[in-house]
Amino acid sequence: MIHVAARRGYAGEDVIEADYVIVGAGSAGCVLANRITESGRYSVILLEAGPADRHPWIHVPLGYGKLFVDPRYNWMFSSEPEPELNGRRIAQPRGRVLGGSSSINGLLYVRGQKEDFDRWRQAGLREWGWDKVLPAFRKAEDQERDADAWHGAGGPLAVSDQRTMTPLCDAFIEACKQAGLPRNDDFNGETQEGAGYYQVTARRGWRWSTARGYLRPARRRPNLRVVTGAAATRILFDGQAATGVRFRKDGAEMVAKAGREVLLCAGAFASPQLLQVSGVGPAEWLRDRLGVPLVADLPAVGRRLQDHLQVRLVQRATRKVTVNDVVGSPARSVAAALQWALLGRGPLTYSAGVAGGFFRTGVSPGETPDVQSLFIPFSTDKMGTGLHPFSGFTSSVCQLRPASAGTVLAQSEDMATPPLIQPNYLSAEEDRRCIVAGVKQLRRILRQPALKPWIASELEPPPEMASDDEFLDYIRATAGSIYHPTSTVRMGAPDEPDAALDERLRVRGCGRLRVIDASAMPWVPSGNTNASVIMLAERGADFVLEEAAR
Known part of the structure; x- marks a missing residue:
């Protein structure tokens, strides 16, 4: 068994060494x-800027509402300011804790569509077709319903049905059926629709x-060292080969040296x-804005940001x-707490989307x-704020495959300064038409007979809203x-100029450096991204181990 080593560096920095250094425990x-x-x-050193995942609200499913605006974990x-959203700044929460966003997200397990990954393969990424990624999804999964052709059992990731199904959610599903949408008991099965x-x-x-x-069982191994409160400040290079990571912990500068590779998983x-x-990115920005020495001119680093834009309807x-x-x-709050603590059921088990389609x-x-x-089955003016004082519920719609794309650019050489994030939501005409059509279709579902007994009034958008222009104005004013x-x-085929990684997640123009997280995806999948990030990391681990064994 190989242990992680530590020593004193020549510059007085504390140095820890392992075969692999991973940045980000998300x-x-x-x-x-x-x-x-x-x-x-x-041996592996895992660096995480945030704390351990000990806060009780991390482990209660509905706790995401408590952590949404908590800077200790977010x-x-x-x-x-977003030009197509009336110049509003849009919140972009990301996990800052062991588990990363999987510790503060809404818990939904959605893989995306088979066609998403076949599109990746058709773009020249042979390692990422559905035939390649389905085994990784299944390997990760411990499916409550047991294994089948689509799902796995016995993996590290528990995947379960909702613990509490409600008549209100049943009515929404029935309303979808009345609007012409089929019932689907497995969005990750043969069809998503x-x-x-x-x-x-x-x-x-x-x-x-x-x-x-994944991490809890691995921490018993002597060849893994987890360092929390470790904020990465630089990737270190010898020429164009990554050799380690400089990070700050408790006010001190430290170095984690990598004998084999640096694996970047910071999101x-x-x-x-x-x-x-x-020093890896668009040369002009690095030189003129950041003033950092150039290691590799990669204009694609920080480009092609994609995200899903959500519009909420409140009743x-x-x-x-x-x-x-x-x-x-x-x-009722005490009763709900007891129901969760004793039975693992009740309102505290709700994910950020109990039903849907x-x-x-x-x-x-x-x-x-x-x-x-x-x-x-709840409503609020904005996620992370208090719930409405009246009985209310929320439905939402988002476009799955936006054409709009944005940028993420460092505005300072200091990692403590947040980057400039510009998603450019709705910059494509197709996106504007699609989200308007989606809102109208969702409202048609909400007006079906199955939900009429449950709705006292439509609050957002107002019931008199009817034209596409009015809906688009509402979206611009409220969407997030x-x-x-x-x-x-993003990764790309060898002849793809607008890509920063090859299909095995290696950074172009650099040695011993990979990016293995959502930033590597060529396009956003059709659904919630956490399951696909885990799949991508399973594939990334395979690549790393295959090359280490050569």
């Missing part, structure tokens, strides 16, 4: 730490982050930022059956769903991110 980093150390042949990023309940990364009512599923915002401040309910009513009653608007090309809907940023250090 959804991808925890997967890599587990897979690379499990044979005992290789980077609290924000976009630059239809309405039903979401599965979640949870087990017996507890969140199942990658910190819990769609921090990964391009760290590359840029380390006042006729009955006191929503989370608003539980939170507003001390007695995937449907086609007819706007986007292709024959697969182009919008996703979420249905949640659904928190699925990808593609800022």
